[in-house]
Amino acid sequence: MTAIATMASEVLALAQAEEDLLEAAVREHSRLVYRIAYSVLRDHADAEDATQETFLRVLRYEKKFARVDNPKAWLARIAWRVAVEWRRQVVRAGTKMEQAGVELPSTGAEVERVLLEQERSALLDRLIAALPEQLRDPLVLSTLEEISPREVAMVLGISEAAVRSRAYRARQILKDKLMEKIGPRK
Amino acid sequence: MDPRDGEREVEQWLDAALGQYGRVEPRMGLESRVLANLQSERNRIAPKRRRWWAVGTVAVAAAIVAAVWFGEGSIPRIPPRTVETSTVTHRDNARVSRPPIHPSQVDRRPQEPPPPRLAKRPNHDFAPGKTPKLEQFPSPSPMNEQEKMLARYVQEFPQRAALVARAQTELQKRDEREMAAPWPKNAESTSSDQRE
Numbered sequence: 001m002t003a004i005a006t007m008a009s010e011v012l013a014l015a016q017a018e019e020d021l022l023e024a025a026v027r028e029h030s031r032l033v034y035r036i037a038y039s040v041l042r043d044h045a046d047a048e049d050a051t052q053e054t055f056l057r058v059l060r061y062e063k064k065f066a067r068v069d070n071p072k073a074w075l076a077r078i079a080w081r082v083a084v085e086w087r088r089q090v091v092r093a094g095t096k097m098e099q100a101g102v103e104l105p106s107t108g109a110e111v112e113r114v115l116l117e118q119e120r121s122a123l124l125d126r127l128i129a130a131l132p133e134q135l136r137d138p139l140v141l142s143t144l145e146e147i148s149p150r151e152v153a154m155v156l157g158i159s160e161a162a163v164r165s166r167a168y169r170a171r172q173i174l175k176d177k178l179m180e181k182i183g184p185r186k
Numbered sequence: 187m188d189p190r191d192g193e194r195e196v197e198q199w200l201d202a203a204l205g206q207y208g209r210v211e212p213r214m215g216l217e218s219r220v221l222a223n224l225q226s227e228r229n230r231i232a233p234k235r236r237r238w239w240a241v242g243t244v245a246v247a248a249a250i251v252a253a254v255w256f257g258e259g260s261i262p263r264i265p266p267r268t269v270e271t272s273t274v275t276h277r278d279n280a281r282v283s284r285p286p287i288h289p290s291q292v293d294r295r296p297q298e299p300p301p302p303r304l305a306k307r308p309n310h311d312f313a314p315g316k317t318p319k320l321e322q323f324p325s326p327s328p329m330n331e332q333e334k335m336l337a338r339y340v341q342e343f344p345q346r347a348a349l350v351a352r353a354q355t356e357l358q359k360r361d362e363r364e365m366a367a368p369w370p371k372n373a374e375s376t377s378s379d380q381r382e
Contacts, residue, residue: 019228026220034212048212048219055220056227124203143208171200178196 021066026055029072032146033079039140040083041090042125050086054079073154076147080155120182127177131170138163139170 030051037050057078058065068074128136141152142163149167153160329337340347 022224023221026224027217030217030220031212034216035208035210038210038212039208044210044213047210048216051212051216052220052223055224059224059227120199121203121206124200124207128207139204140208143204145208171204175193175197175200178200179193182196 019062022055022058022062025058025065025071025075029075030055032072032144033075035144035146036076036079036141037083037086039144040080040087042129046086046090047083050079050083053086054082057082070151070154072147073151076151077155080141123181124174124178127174131173135166135170135173138166139174142167 033054034047034051037054038044038047041047041050054075058075065071065074128140131139137156138152138158141147141155142149147155149163150160153163156163158166
């Protein structure tokens with residue numbers, strides 16, 4: 001019976017260690033998870049829900065999480081999958097993905113500039129959304145400063161060179177489209 | 187305006203816009219909301235886990251007890267060692283005909299358990315406290331008829347009795363000397379020849 005008690009105490013200690021590990025991961029990587037979700041969903045509420053769902057999944061696979069070599073890349077991959085699934089559900093439900101509102105300044109010149117920026121940003125969002133998925137995903141993830149191209153490659157399951165070349169091609173397409181639509185700033 | 191300048195300007199704007207694209211900040215308190223959600227989820231699933239652990243622990247304990255119980259019951263009872271004799275039995279024959287066993291193949295089964303010891307019980311019949319303590323050992327007993335006759339003879343003829351006693355003593359010493367001497371190798375054959 002002593003052996004069983006020892007085993008139970010060891011299991012409890014292990015569970016506590018896993019709990020601490022997950023808490024540390026939340027504190028360290030929750031912003032990255034949120035940004036990945038937002039880059040896919042382009043909505044704050046959906047991004048937060050996807051962040052919660054990501055960590056709930058990690059909780060379900062807590063034991064595995066304790067053994068992974070690169071927790072950040074592992075979390076990023078889960079966040080990416082959750083966000084992509086969420087986006088599919090949103091599209092299926094026909095929910096409109098809205099951009100968060102921007103507060104307008106009081107002066108006229110400033111209002112015009114902000115509106116112009118907002119318009120261009122919306123245009124850029126539409127152009128990015130219109131990109132083929134193979135090019136869009138590496139580009140979107142490459143915009144996140146927290147993860148390196150190598151980690152983006154791990155998230156998407158492709159090589160680092162493919163990430164770089166696809167992001168470059170996506171960027172070229174965006175530049176051409178922007179030149180067509182708005183031309184150089186006057 | 188030079189088209190190259192325009193292209194460069196668009197490129198700069200795109201770089202800045204893409205930089206902003208991924209630099210979004212969550213609402214305040216995201217970490218605490220996530221941690222609170224995780225804690226509530228843990229509290230929800232903890233009773234289930236505890237129940238499974240309890241069931242598992244009880245099952246393991248029951249399995250150990252059952253293994254010990256049946257393990258003891260399956261040990262064959264071997265008859266006591268006194269049955270074995272020095273004569274060669276079938277078992278010994280089988281042992282002899284077996285090929286030599288490599289040290290790694292030595293049977294490492296646990297040795298048969300020792301015969302159960304009988305509990306020591308106090309023997310009240312020979313309890314030392316009950317018999318009286320005697321002055322002389324062995325305790326003196328009354329003389330029988332032969333001893334009485336011998337005593338009378340010694341009293342009546344002390345010199346003759348002393349001579350007889352000395353002769354008996356010498357005879358006894360000689361017999362002892364002969365018995366202590368080394369026995370000859372062909373003593374048996376010679377003695378049998380002499381008999382013949």
